[in-house]
Amino acid sequence: MSFDSPPALSVAELSYAYGRKVALDRVSFAVAPGECTILLGPNGAGKTTLFSLITRLYASRQGRILIAGHDIGKASRRALAQLGVVFQQPTLDLDLTVLQNLRYHASLHGLSRRRADTRIREELERQGMYERRKEKVRQLNGGHRRRVEIARALLHEPRLLLLDEPTVGLDVPSRKAIVEYVHRLCEESGIAVLWATHLIDEIFETDRLVVLHKGTVRGKGPIPEVLNTAGAETVGDAFHMLTREAA
Incomplete structure (x- = not known):
């Protein structure tokens, strides 16, 4: 992989609203080639809206999405040609x-x-x-x-693979096989993966995290960095702390 390669996915200051209801508020993160990034968030966090914007099911006038360096708003065909979705x-x-x-x-x-x-x-x-x-x-x-x-x-x-909770409803051996396969794919082929899940046991130590709650990014980066942000010792505890409601 060249160090000059653009991110497989770059999301910058992305916002989206359904009428007056804000679904995403200035969301920013990037996924590098060969990297598996786990998107964590409770129901209503904005994960589905984010995936709908990346796949161009919705269009946003606020913020930018680039896939392999192609702006999805200005060069949709080139951008989407670099995208695979499950x-x-x-x-x-x-x-x-x-x-x-x-x-x-x-x-x-x-x-x-x-x-x-x-x-x-x-x-x-x-x-x-x-x-x-x-x-x-x-x-x-x-x-x-x-x-x-x-x-x-x-x-x-494609350069980027989006996985929207692909193991929901599968038995444990099937889930394990798919999780291991996707991580091996990142390592061997250099493809980038953005994986939305709510299952903590699907996360590898080498993964990066994006924790989304109520449309905002509450934590992102390598696991140690997110744990430090949350002041937690485990990913599960960090997720709970970053998404809990203020008293």
Whole structure:
């Protein structure tokens, strides 16, 4: 990785409101290539709004979002071409095979059939799913469906991967496998990850944190830095202290 590389994601002074209700208030942070950043926040913190702005489902006139150096407001196509997303709600077509789902998504990104099949094989083999490529998604359990969604998000080789609570509803072995896979992916491929979760046990010591509460960033940075900010000894305690209501 070059030290001159821009952040995979840069969010600067980002604000957004639904009428008079402020959802985000001057949110700023960055995610570097090869870095896994965990976005923590209770319900109503603004995580969904933030992801909606990064994916361009919403547009904000206040603040800037850059993906791999491209301003999402001024160069949306270039910015979004560097983005892969796994939403909390499943989005695969259950009646298509794994291969059909992935080929369809690859075509949306303009990949040729030959290139698409090469990338599909690479991503499915990484997760031990290539032998199941001809099965209908309906036949897969929740953990294997998530693996397919992650593979789909990586087909076009994005610089940034957004994960919106991807392990919700999965059993412990499936959660563990996905958490370990994503962290290994960061280390080996250099992709940047922004992972929204409320499960403390999904956090690795090497991760960075962004703690969001009521639309503002209450703590961010490497885990030791966030612990120091909160005056806490564990991530769980830090999260509680940074998001608790004043008496």
